[in-house]
Amino acid sequence: MIKSDPVGPHHVTHLTTAQKLAQGILPWHERLSYGISDFACSFTFSLVGTYLMYFYTDVFGIQAAAVGTLMLVARIVDAFDGPFWGIMIDHTHTKWGKSRPYLLWFCAPFSIFTVLCFAAPNLSMTGKIIWAYVTYIGVDVLYSAVNIPLTSILPSLTENSHERVTLSTIRSLFSNFGGTLISVIALPLVGFFGQGNDKKGFFSLALLAGIVFFVIYLVVFKNLRERVHSEGSEKPLPIKTSLKALKRNWPWVIVIVLNFVYWLGMQAKNQVTIYFFKYNLGRADLVSFALLFNAVSLISVFMTPQVVLKIGKKKTMLGGLAIAIAGQLFLGIGAHMLNIAIIIFGTIISNFGNGFISALIAVLLADSVDYGEWRNGVRAEGIVTSASSFTAKFGMGIGGAISGFFLSLGHYVPNKTQPASALFAIESDYVWVPMIAFAISLILVLFYQLTPKKEKEMTRYLTKKHQQEQVTTK
Numbered sequence: 001m002i003k004s005d006p007v008g009p010h011h012v013t014h015l016t017t018a019q020k021l022a023q024g025i026l027p028w029h030e031r032l033s034y035g036i037s038d039f040a041c042s043f044t045f046s047l048v049g050t051y052l053m054y055f056y057t058d059v060f061g062i063q064a065a066a067v068g069t070l071m072l073v074a075r076i077v078d079a080f081d082g083p084f085w086g087i088m089i090d091h092t093h094t095k096w097g098k099s100r101p102y103l104l105w106f107c108a109p110f111s112i113f114t115v116l117c118f119a120a121p122n123l124s125m126t127g128k129i130i131w132a133y134v135t136y137i138g139v140d141v142l143y144s145a146v147n148i149p150l151t152s153i154l155p156s157l158t159e160n161s162h163e164r165v166t167l168s169t170i171r172s173l174f175s176n177f178g179g180t181l182i183s184v185i186a187l188p189l190v191g192f193f194g195q196g197n198d199k200k201g202f203f204s205l206a207l208l209a210g211i212v213f214f215v216i217y218l219v220v221f222k223n224l225r226e227r228v229h230s231e232g233s234e235k236p237l238p239i240k241t242s243l244k245a246l247k248r249n250w251p252w253v254i255v256i257v258l259n260f261v262y263w264l265g266m267q268a269k270n271q272v273t274i275y276f277f278k279y280n281l282g283r284a285d286l287v288s289f290a291l292l293f294n295a296v297s298l299i300s301v302f303m304t305p306q307v308v309l310k311i312g313k314k315k316t317m318l319g320g321l322a323i324a325i326a327g328q329l330f331l332g333i334g335a336h337m338l339n340i341a342i343i344i345f346g347t348i349i350s351n352f353g354n355g356f357i358s359a360l361i362a363v364l365l366a367d368s369v370d371y372g373e374w375r376n377g378v379r380a381e382g383i384v385t386s387a388s389s390f391t392a393k394f395g396m397g398i399g400g401a402i403s404g405f406f407l408s409l410g411h412y413v414p415n416k417t418q419p420a421s422a423l424f425a426i427e428s429d430y431v432w433v434p435m436i437a438f439a440i441s442l443i444l445v446l447f448y449q450l451t452p453k454k455e456k457e458m459t460r461y462l463t464k465k466h467q468q469e470q471v472t473t474k
Contacts, residue, residue, distance in 0.1 A: 021227070023160060024158035024159050024163050025158070025160060025163050026157060026158060026163065026167070029223055030157070030223055030224060030225065031166070031167060031170050032170065033219060033220045033222075033223035033224055034150075034157070034167050034170065034171055034220070034224060035167075035170035035173060035174035036174050036216055036220065037103070037150050037171070037174075037216070037217065037220040037224075038150060038171045038172070038174050038178065039175060039177060039178035039216065040178065040212060040213045040216035040217055040220075041143075041146065041147050041150070041175065041178070041213075042174075042175045042177075042178035042179035042182070043178035043179070043181065043182045043209055043212055043213065044110075044111075044114050044182075044209045044210065044212070044213045045143055045147075046178065046179035046182050046270075047114070047118075047182050047186060047205070047206065047209050048114065048136075048139060049267060049270055049271065049396060049400075050182075050183055050186070050270045050271065050274075050291075051186055051202070051274070052117060052118075052136070053067055053071075053271045053400060054271075054274050054275070055118060055120075055202055056132060057407075057412075057414050058198075058414045058415060059120065059198045059199060059202060060120045060132070060199075061125075061128065061414075062125070062128055062129060062132060064404050064405075064407040064408045064412050065405065066129055066404075067400075067404045068400070068402075068403070068404020068405040068407075068408060069401070069404070070129070070133055070404075071136075071397045071398075071400035071401040071404060072397065072398070072401040073133070073137070074136060074137050074140050074397050075393075075394050075397035075401070077137055078140065078390055078393050078394050078397065081140075081141045081390075082144055082148070082390025082391075082393065082394075083390065085102075085144045085145055085148045085149075086148060086152070086390075088102075089148065089149060089152050096221075096226075097153075097156065097226030098152070098153075098156070098226065099149035099152045099153035099156060099226065100149070100153060100221060100224055100225075100226055102145055102146065102148075102149040103146065103149055103150075103217050103220055103221040103224075104217075104218070104221045105145075106142055106145040106146050107146060107213065107214050107218065107221075108214060109142050109145075110139065110142040110143060110146050110213065111210035111211070111213050111214040112210065113135060113138040113139040113142055114139055114206055114210045114213065115203070116135040116138070116139075117135045117136055117206065118202040118203050118205070119131075119135070119203055119206075120199040120202075120203070140393065140397075143393070144390070144393065146217065150171070151362055151366075153224065153226060154167060154168070154363075154365075154366045155228060155366040155369040155370060155379075156226040156227065156228045157225070157226065157227060157228070158227065158228065159228050159370075159459060159462065159463055159466070161367075161456075162305070162309075164363050164366050164367075165304070165305050165308055165313075165359075165360075165363055168359055168360065168362045168363045168366075169301055169302070169304050169305050169359050171362065172301040172304070172355070172358045172359040173298055173301050173302060175358065176294065176295070176297045176298050176301055176355065176358065177295070177298060179294060180291065180292065180295045180298075183288075183291035183292075183294060184288045184291050184292045184294075185288070186205060187274075187287060187288055188288060189201070189204075189205050189208070190202055190204075190205055193205060228466065241378055244372075244376050244377075244378045245369070245372030245373065245376055245378040247372075247375075247376050248375060248376075249368055249371055249372045249376070250449065251364065251367060251368045251371050251449075252365070252368035252371065252372065254444055254445070254447055254448050255361065255364045255365050255448075256365075256391045257391070257444055258361070258441050258445065259361060259365075259392050259395065260392070260394055260395040260398075261395060261437050261440045261441050262357065262361075262395065262437060262438070263391075263392045263395035263396045263399065264395035264398050264399040264402075264433075264437050265395075265399065265433055265435070265436070265437025265438055266354070266395075266396070266399070266434065266437075267396035267397075267399030267403075268399035268402055268403050268429045268430075268433040268434060268437075269399075269429065269430055269431075269433070269434040271399070271400055271403045271429070272403055272407075272426050272429040272430050273287065273290065273291065273430065274287050275407075275412075275426045275430075276335075276426050276427065276430045277290060279418045279422070279423060279426060280335065280338075280423050280426055280427060280430075281338060281340065281343075290343075290344065290347060293344065293347045293351055294351055295351075296347075296348050296351040296352050296355070297351045297354050297355030297358065298355065299352065299355065300320065300352050300353070300354075300355030300356045300359075301355040301356070301358065301359045303355075304316065304355070304356055304359040304360065307319075307356070308360070312452055313360055313363065313364065314445060314448050316356050316360060317356065317357060317360055317445045317448075318442060318445050318446070320353045320355070320356025320360075321353065321357060321439075321441050321442040321445065322353070322442065323349060323350075323352055323353030323356075324349075324350050324353030324354050324357065324434075324438045325353075325435055325438045325439055325442070326349055326350075326353070327347065327348070327349030327351070327352070327353060328346065328350055328431055328432075328438065329346070329435065330342055330349055330350075331343055331346035331347065331350065331431045332346075332432065332435070333346070334346055335427050335430065335431050350434075353438075364450075367450060367455065368450075370458055370459065370462055371450065371458065373462060374458045374461060374462060399433070402429065402433065403429050406425035406426075406428060406429055407422065407425055407426070409421075409425060410422035410423075410424060410425030412425065412426075
């Protein structure tokens with residue numbers, strides 16, 4: 001019998017599949033399935049996050065201030081829908097597990113609402129705003145239904161800490177690839193599908209994204225398996241019991257606050273990228289080229305497991321944030337000088353740092369699930385990990401609202417030469433808001449105290465506990 005060592009890396013080429021599973025090492029078809037799940041999410045939701053504000057203001061004809069208000073209202077809804085899905089997962093007990101069923105149940109509704117977001121019916125201004133509220137809030141709520149389970153299922157796939165880093169790395173690779181791909185091909189495909197009609201072009205692109213998402217999620221549902229079970233995970237958890245997993249769970253507190261701040265900065269930057277190149281630089285033709293450099297993050301994501309092995313998760317996160325801040329400084333210099341070469345250089349540096357961050361956030365959150373069980377005796381994957389989706393979306397929404405309000409305060413007018421105030425608002429969103437967010441995130445990580453030694457102690461205890469519970473239930 002192979003002794004399970006759920007902490008360190010393994011030399012496993014000589015082991016059978018069963019022996020690898022005993023050590024918490026998943027077969028490659030499951031690893032890849034977990035990865036492509038976030039390719040599907042990024043391919044669709046990056047379309048929403050990067051281009052929907054532009055679609056609303058420059059194509060659908062809604063005022064920037066109204067768009068900013070919409071995104072703020074959507075965040076209020078998120079205050080309820082994120083925890084709601086987490087509680088639902090903790091109350092779910094099916095033959096497929098707790099998180100996995102949601103991949104099947106909600107992939108079609110999310111795909112449909114993605115398409116509806118980019119529909120542009122001929123309505124009055126009031127009708128357009130109502131349509132935007134219903135479809136955007138709808139896709140936002142449904143995104144939680146399909147994305148929260150991806151995070152909540154990670155601690156249920158394996159207890160092996162190194163395997164979790166591997167899975168999160170694969171997921172981040174596919175996520176970054178999906179987000180980069182749709183960012184680069186979006187405008188060319190809008191032109192191809194629309195032939196000069198951007199309304200038709202965006203709708204056709206959204207339809208393509210929705211179909212891609214639906215097909216991939218069916219494959220993911222078929223291939224993933226939940227293997228880690230505690231005594232409590234075999235039955236629905238009362239809300240009061242689930243909340244006990246959060247008591248004095250300081251790793252969780254730090255991760256969710258970091259998640260909010262980091263994604264606020266990222267979304268503010270992403271949503272005004274097209275505005276920055278179109279209006280500040282007068283080079284709308286370079287949008288796809290600039291977004292292509294998002295792929296640089298794939299390099300650092302790929303490097304993350306080995307870097308973590310050498311210096312640990314905390315130092316890797318700190319390094320990634322420091323690099324991202326440096327990249328934003330170069331962007332600021334390039335934006336001030338209107339120097340495209342410096343802007344591209346800053347983009348490359350910033351994206352390289354962001355790869356380390358995106359690869360590790362889900363891992364730190366999975367660790368906080370274990371920490372909650374270790375410290376409080378309650379394993380509540382749903383409520384613990386739902387906060388990640390909620391805070392990320394809340395941060396993205398606030399970032400979007402800030403962008404909308406900045407544009408309005410700067411007296412932005414679609415498809416016109418912009419006043420200096422509008423150009424300053426766009427530059428602030430593209431350069432300085434993200435840099436401040438990354439700096440705050442770095443400070444937060446300095447307070448993260450789940451050390452490798454404590455993590456090993458925690459994992460050994462939980463592995464033994466789960467093995468004893470399985471023997472008892474048999």
